[in-house]
Amino acid sequence: MSVLLAVKDLAAFYGPSRALQGVSFELVQGGITALLGANGAGKTTTLRAICGMVRTEGSILFEGRAVNGRATESIVRLGVAHVPEGRGTFTALSVEENLRVAAYTRRDRSAVRQDMDMVFAYFPRLKERLQQQAGTLSGGEQQMLAISRALMLRPRLMLLDEPSFGLAPLIVQEIFRIMRRINEETKVSLLLVEQNAALALDLADQAYVLETGRVVMSGDAASIKNNEQIRRSYLGY
Amino acid sequence: MDELLQQVASGLANGAIYALVALALVMIFVSTDHINFAQGEMAMFSTYLCWQLIQWGFSFWIALIVAAALSFLIGMTIERTILRPLRHASVLSIVVVFIGLLAIFHSMAGAIWSHTIKEFPSPFPKVSFAGSGYIGPHQIGMIAVTLILLSALFAFFRFTPLGLAMRAAAQNPISARLAGVRVDWMLALGWGLAAAIGAVAGVMVAPAVYLEPNMMAGILLYGFAGALVGGISSPGGAVAGGFIVGVLENLVAFIGNQIERHAGVYIIGNGEKLTVALIIVITVLTLKPSGLFGRITVRRV
Ligand SMILES: Nc1ncnc2c1ncn2[C@@H]1O[C@H](COP(=O)(O)OP(=O)(O)OP(=O)(O)O)[C@@H](O)[C@H]1O
Ligand SMILES: [Mg+2]
Numbered sequence: 071m072s073v074l075l076a077v078k079d080l081a082a083f084y085g086p087s088r089a090l091q092g093v094s095f096e097l098v099q100g101g102i103t104a105l106l107g108a109n110g111a112g113k114t115t116t117l118r119a120i121c122g123m124v125r126t127e128g129s130i131l132f133e134g135r136a137v138n139g140r141a142t143e144s145i146v147r148l149g150v151a152h153v154p155e156g157r158g159t160f161t162a163l164s165v166e167e168n169l170r171v172a173a174y175t176r177r178d179r180s181a182v183r184q185d186m187d188m189v190f191a192y193f194p195r196l197k198e199r200l201q202q203q204a205g206t207l208s209g210g211e212q213q214m215l216a217i218s219r220a221l222m223l224r225p226r227l228m229l230l231d232e233p234s235f236g237l238a239p240l241i242v243q244e245i246f247r248i249m250r251r252i253n254e255e256t257k258v259s260l261l262l263v264e265q266n267a268a269l270a271l272d273l274a275d276q277a278y279v280l281e282t283g284r285v286v287m288s289g290d291a292a293s294i295k296n297n298e299q300i301r302r303s304y305l306g307y
Numbered sequence: 308m309d310e311l312l313q314q315v316a317s318g319l320a321n322g323a324i325y326a327l328v329a330l331a332l333v334m335i336f337v338s339t340d341h342i343n344f345a346q347g348e349m350a351m352f353s354t355y356l357c358w359q360l361i362q363w364g365f366s367f368w369i370a371l372i373v374a375a376a377l378s379f380l381i382g383m384t385i386e387r388t389i390l391r392p393l394r395h396a397s398v399l400s401i402v403v404v405f406i407g408l409l410a411i412f413h414s415m416a417g418a419i420w421s422h423t424i425k426e427f428p429s430p431f432p433k434v435s436f437a438g439s440g441y442i443g444p445h446q447i448g449m450i451a452v453t454l455i456l457l458s459a460l461f462a463f464f465r466f467t468p469l470g471l472a473m474r475a476a477a478q479n480p481i482s483a484r485l486a487g488v489r490v491d492w493m494l495a496l497g498w499g500l501a502a503a504i505g506a507v508a509g510v511m512v513a514p515a516v517y518l519e520p521n522m523m524a525g526i527l528l529y530g531f532a533g534a535l536v537g538g539i540s541s542p543g544g545a546v547a548g549g550f551i552v553g554v555l556e557n558l559v560a561f562i563g564n565q566i567e568r569h570a571g572v573y574i575i576g577n578g579e580k581l582t583v584a585l586i587i588v589i590t591v592l593t594l595k596p597s598g599l600f601g602r603i604t605v606r607r608v
Contacts, residue, residue, distance in 0.1 A: 121485070142484040151485070158482035160475050171475040174468050175487035219486065 073131075074099045074227055074259050075120070080128035082112070082119040082283075089115040089124070090283045097227070097276075102253055102260045104270035104291060106305060107280035113263040114155050116280070117229045120261075121145045121152050132227065147175055151225035155232060157216040161205030165196055168204050168215055172222035182222070188256075189218040192248050210241035217245070221252065228252075231263045242266075246273055267305040271295040279304045313442060314557040320446035321529075322553020323453035327508035328523075328530025329537065329545035330460070331501040336539055338477035338497050339390075341401055345408035347527030350505030351520060352412045353378040355420050357510045358427060358518055367430040371510050375503040382502025386495040416520045427513035449511045456507055457546060460500075464542075473497060528581070529556070532588045538598025547600055552588070559583040 075097040082090040090112045097103050105113050118124045120132075122142045130138045137145050146152070160168050169189065173182045190197040193214040199207060204215060213233055220228050233249070234242040250273060253260055264270035271277060271291045279287035279294075287294070287304055294300055301307055328346065335343045343349075357374035361367060385408065393401060431448035464470035476483040476493035483490050508530075509523060516522050529552055537548025563575035575583055591599060 123481075123484075141489075143487050143489050146485055146487040154481070154485060158479065158485060160479050160482060162478055163471075163475065167471055167475075170468065170471055171483065171488065172486045174472045174475075219482075223487065 072099050073097070074101075074133060075261070076129075076131040077116075077120070078129045078131075080116070080119055080126060080130065082115050083125045083127075084115075088283065090119065090126075093128075093280070093283070093285055095278050095285060095288065097259055097261060099226075100253070100257050100259055101276060102250075102262060102274045104267075104274035104277040105261060105263045105280065106267045106270060106277060108306070109265075110282075111280040112283040113280055114231055115283075117152060117154075117231055117261070117263060120229060121150055146223065149224070149226040150229065151220035151223045151227070152229045153216045153220045153231060153233065155235070157209075157212045158219075159204045159207070159212045159215060161203070163204055164201050165204050165207070165215060166200045168219055169196075169222050172219040176222075176224070181224075185222055185224065189221055192221075192252065193218060210237050210245070213237060213241075213245060214248075217249070217252075221256070221258075225258055227259050227261065229261045229263075232265060233262070234264060234266050234269060242269065249273065267301075268295075268307060311561060314561045315554055316442040317446055318554035318557035319550060320442065320449050320553070321556070322533075322550035323450045324508050324512045324526060324549075325529045325533040325553050326546040326549025327453055327456070327504050327511075328526055329534035329549040330457070330542055331504040331508070332530060332534045333539060333542050333545040334497050334501040334504070336534075337542070338473075338494050341398075341405070342531070342539075343501070344402070344405040344527075345412060346501065346505055347523035347530075348409045348412035348416075348520075349378070349382070349502055350509035350527075351523040352416050353381075353502065353506030354427070354509035354513050354518060354522070355416050357506070358425060358513070359420070361428065367428060371507065374510065375506040378502040378506035379499040383495045383499035385502075386498035390498075391491070391495075413520050422520055425518040427510075427518045429514035445514055449515075452507065452511055456504070460504075469496075525581070529553070532585060534598075536588050536591050536598055538601025541598065541600050544598055544600025548598065551599075555587060556580040556583075 073096050077096070078094045080090055080093040081088060093116060105116060107113050115124060119126045120130055122137065122140050122145050126138050128138070129136060132148060132150060135148065137148065160171060163171070169186060173185070176182055195211055196214055196218060199211065204212065207215060217233070233245055237245070246269060249260065252258060262270050262274060271294060274291040277289065277291045277294050278285050281304070287300060328350070331346050332342060335341060353374050356377055357370045360370035360373055365373065389404060393404060429445045429448070431444040464474060472483065472488045473493045473496060475486065476488050476490045477497070480490045483493070512526060513522065530549060533549030533552040534545040535548070536551055537544030537546065539545065559575060559580045560577050563579070567573050567576070595601070
């Protein structure tokens, strides 16, 4: 399988302070990869680094093209969608406008309409709330909207930052089920950041564990999940 | 009663101009949190450009369109070359830049076109301004042009992808970037639009107040008051606020005149109407800090 994203020796900085150091990993086309670790390990920073939201050193290749140093919006235009921590809802816009903004860069109108329908098939609730101000949606609905916005970009890589955060278990299950369908049906690769390691390892086929800005463990999800010692020492469950 | 209606009508005409200036201010404020103190002087400069084009033989409307387009470019250029590098500067240094811009446009206009008062032609049949009896054709024209421009802008922001992208960029720049929107260009576009709107305001008011480098000073203040009353974060509110301030200042003068006429005591007149209007603005802001129509975004966390 071909490599979609290759991160090598990545360091990331907030002002003078270093949040990542020597991070290397690869994502294969069409796969689901989990990025795990405790609070402050650098998961969010890794996602931000990939789409040019923090200062970085090292190399990030997306489909063989170097993306470090590029502006966020041009990385996004290459096919990287980021569902950010906190969901990034345009709270004063309607649900429909939120989706339209995400399709702003696209000129293929009929395909946009198709994708809109696809999104409603995954999340029928959004269709019911099309004209509602997005800030009034529930947390779960806003997470659905965030994923839908990402889908409207027709990405080849989707970065998801704690999609389960603050949601009731039932909603989380629903969203994770749909993420698997999205991965299978649209072939988009997922890089999933989660605090809830058990949940993420169920969905993912590969996993990396971060600790204070470094990768300390990697392997296929099933074996990490079944290795009690790794779970205890790195994932805390 | 007749006189009252006339006052309201001419208040609406002035209010149209304040509404445009208020909208220009809000346009920049919503995406940068800055109040462009140079907005009035930029509009004045644009008005001179239009006057110059008319002198060179262009028809009024062509001159207005060309002047607005040039102003659009000037606005964008200012954002890209002067404000862009100062993105992370303190509020105080930005204020200093705006005051600098104000001074530059003021002295440039004086240097190029001299400080003497110039007559500005009205494209409408005949001129009569505030207080001179019936609402004049130019005032009706001012209101009409304003309403047309406002409708066009409304349609642009409401129905076009670019308008939507600009709103998204103003509201949540990070999410807008993540949707592929070039947020920096949206800011520059906002500046351009603000400058073009200011140009229309200047050209519309010039036949009534005459053309000179100080022509927009008072108007900027009223426009600012309108923006604050309506809600500095709400374009629609700012427009409504502009009209409200326009009507209010005339009503204040009207009531003052009535009192003087019937009771024989002078309390307020034309000289004090700005003061009274500002007192009302402050009152509104004390009672409702986000302005009458200021948006309170519903947010669930
Ligand atoms: N905006 C910021 N400015 C300065 N330092 C930051 C900023 N954001 C994160 N950091 C620091 O970078 C390190 C990594 O943070 P990051 O947010 O990537 O962690 P995380 O793994 O996503 O944690 P969490 O599970 O709490 O979301 C932490 O030490 C954090 O304090
Ligand atoms: Mg995080």
